[in-house]
Amino acid sequence: MARKSNVYKDNNGWYCKASLGNDPHTGKRRTKTKRGVKTEREAKKAYMEFMLL
Numbered sequence: 001m002a003r004k005s006n007v008y009k010d011n012n013g014w015y016c017k018a019s020l021g022n023d024p025h026t027g028k029r030r031t032k033t034k035r036g037v038k039t040e041r042e043a044k045k046a047y048m049e050f051m052l053l
Contacts, residue, residue, distance in 0.1 A: 007043045014043035018050035
């Protein structure tokens with residue numbers, strides 16, 4: 001099964017949302033979002049950069 005990339009389209013262009021796991025101190029889920037990207041390719045690139053952190 002293919003992995004779903006978290007890249008979505010909205011009214012202002014494209015955005016990506018990456019899940020970075022749980023915070024060790026609070027136990028809450030950490031996410032990072034980049035919005036207002038003009039193309040789907042740029043959004044996918046930003047998502048891959050988040051996942052390399």
